[in-house]
Amino acid sequence: MRQVFHDELEQVSTDLVELAHLVGSAIRRSTSALLDADVQLAEQVIEADQEIDGRRNQLDLKSIDLLARQAPVASDLRAVVTSMRMSSDLERMGDLARHVAKVARLRYPESAVPDEMRASFLQMGHVAERIVAKVADILVSQSLQGARAIEEIDDELDELHRSMFARLADSRWEHGSSAAVDVALLSRYYERFGDHAVTVARRVRFLVTGEIDGVDDEEVDVDDGV
Amino acid sequence: MRQVFHDELEQVSTDLVELAHLVGSAIRRSTSALLDADVQLAEQVIEADQEIDGRRNQLDLKSIDLLARQAPVASDLRAVVTSMRMSSDLERMGDLARHVAKVARLRYPESAVPDEMRASFLQMGHVAERIVAKVADILVSQSLQGARAIEEIDDELDELHRSMFARLADSRWEHGSSAAVDVALLSRYYERFGDHAVTVARRVRFLVTGEIDGVDDEEVDVDDGV
Numbered sequence: 135m136r137q138v139f140h141d142e143l144e145q146v147s148t149d150l151v152e153l154a155h156l157v158g159s160a161i162r163r164s165t166s167a168l169l170d171a172d173v174q175l176a177e178q179v180i181e182a183d184q185e186i187d188g189r190r191n192q193l194d195l196k197s198i199d200l201l202a203r204q205a206p207v208a209s210d211l212r213a214v215v216t217s218m219r220m221s222s223d224l225e226r227m228g229d230l231a232r233h234v235a236k237v238a239r240l241r242y243p244e245s246a247v248p249d250e251m252r253a254s255f256l257q258m259g260h261v262a263e264r265i266v267a268k269v270a271d272i273l274v275s276q277s278l279q280g281a282r283a284i285e286e287i288d289d290e291l292d293e294l295h296r297s298m299f300a301r302l303a304d305s306r307w308e309h310g311s312s313a314a315v316d317v318a319l320l321s322r323y324y325e326r327f328g329d330h331a332v333t334v335a336r337r338v339r340f341l342v343t344g345e346i347d348g349v350d351d352e353e354v355d356v357d358d359g360v
Numbered sequence: 361m362r363q364v365f366h367d368e369l370e371q372v373s374t375d376l377v378e379l380a381h382l383v384g385s386a387i388r389r390s391t392s393a394l395l396d397a398d399v400q401l402a403e404q405v406i407e408a409d410q411e412i413d414g415r416r417n418q419l420d421l422k423s424i425d426l427l428a429r430q431a432p433v434a435s436d437l438r439a440v441v442t443s444m445r446m447s448s449d450l451e452r453m454g455d456l457a458r459h460v461a462k463v464a465r466l467r468y469p470e471s472a473v474p475d476e477m478r479a480s481f482l483q484m485g486h487v488a489e490r491i492v493a494k495v496a497d498i499l500v501s502q503s504l505q506g507a508r509a510i511e512e513i514d515d516e517l518d519e520l521h522r523s524m525f526a527r528l529a530d531s532r533w534e535h536g537s538s539a540a541v542d543v544a545l546l547s548r549y550y551e552r553f554g555d556h557a558v559t560v561a562r563r564v565r566f567l568v569t570g571e572i573d574g575v576d577d578e579e580v581d582v583d584d585g586v
Contacts (some may be wrong), residue, residue, distance in 0.1 A: 178554045187568075198438070198441060200436060201427065201437060201441075202433045202434070203496075205431035208428070211424065211427060211428050212424070215424060215427075215444075218441075222448075289449050299541070302537050302541050303537070304537045304539060305536075307536075307537040309537075309538070309541035310533075311528050311529070311533040311535075311536070311537055312528060312529045312540075313546040314537035314538075314540050314541050315525070315540055315541060317547065318541040318544055319544065319545075319548070322545070323555050349391075
């Protein structure tokens with residue numbers, strides 16, 4: 135019974151890693167769609183998000199089934215419940231990639247990003263790719279060091295986000311209010327993407343150490359207005 | 361055993377209703393703080409969000425304990441898992457009220473909202489209060505009609521959000537990029553507040569009918585740029 139349980143839990147973990155890879159692909163392609171004003175690619179990301187949602191639902195049904203059949207307790211129960219939460223975190227990261235793609239689509243054939251800010255968004259995209267790759271890693275390794283690395287990568291995203299908002303608040307901003315709104319929302323999407331990665335990292339830490347502190351979904355928020 | 365289970369599940373439901381009331385208070389006060397540029401009130405909302413987070417954590421621990429001790433199956437298991445998700449939805453609604461309060465605090469002693477848009481934000485605040493009151497209702501009544509009403513109230517929020525973005529995109533916008541960003545984010549916070557209410561409504565429908573369609577956290581998104 136216990137062996138069956140652990141095999142099935144292993145399968146859930148494998149599914150989570152696949153979900154993380156799909157999310158990584160989504161954020162990479164949505165950044166491309168944004169910077170190249172590539173409406174076809176944007177459509178693909180939007181379409182592919184349904185696959186992510188579908189997989190997440192399947193994964194949750196599997197977990198509920200596991201709860202019903204195996205009635206796990208203690209750390210086993212904690213592992214199943216935490217997996218369900220991580221699937222939700224990953225699904226939300228996928229949604230944020232879709233949000234980026236939707237802004238790209240909305241502004242096509244223009245680019246939503248003023249030329250002078252392209253480099254910053256490229257950097258945000260790269261950092262976001264790195265953070266989700268690290269998430270896939272720690273889902274398997276359950277490494278506390280990896281979890282800490284995710285918080286550090288998130289600090290980079292927060293810093294980029296802050297500098298983006300500083301530029302928007304600068305009186306020399308000359309691209310108009312509509313571009314300001316696009317840039318603000320896009321920057322926020324990447325920043326939130328990082329927050330959810332941190333939430334997964336904290337959940338991994340919770341699984342390993344049993345410490346519940348800081349596993350709150352939204353505590354990692356950075357102030358948008360800073 | 362089964363009676364004990366149902367008593368405990370009843371308690372979880374009561375806790376969820378209390379959480380909804382706290383969230384209702386938070387959004388009402390954050391709207392006041394925003395429109396009156398009342399920094400003390402903003403601080404109170406930000407502070408009170410810790411209470412919401414704490415209650416949510418307590419509620420989840422209760423639910424996990426319930427799973428461990430009673431090992432529910434079928435519809436009972438579904439009820440516990442769904443309760444945990446609804447506590448997460450409500451907690452996020454509380455976070456959005458806190459986000460509004462933070463913008464109010466950041467702009468103090470100025471108001472973050474240009475005069476001409478005060479009426480719109482007042483209306484968004486009222487609609488948000490109505491939607492969370494309705495959420496508290498259906499947590500108890502499990503009324504499908506109530507769930508539908510929530511979707512209709514959310515349509516009002518979406519419409520207000522769209523008209524806010526139309527004003528931001530208008531070339532006659534004269535309040536500068538920083539105010540545009542504030543208005544865009546604030547409007548999005550209210551709109552997301554409504555989305556989470558709809559998610560709770562869909563979860564209630566899922567509990568009553570067993571239909572899983574549309575219980576995805578983010579499917580109810582409205583395009584920001586429309």
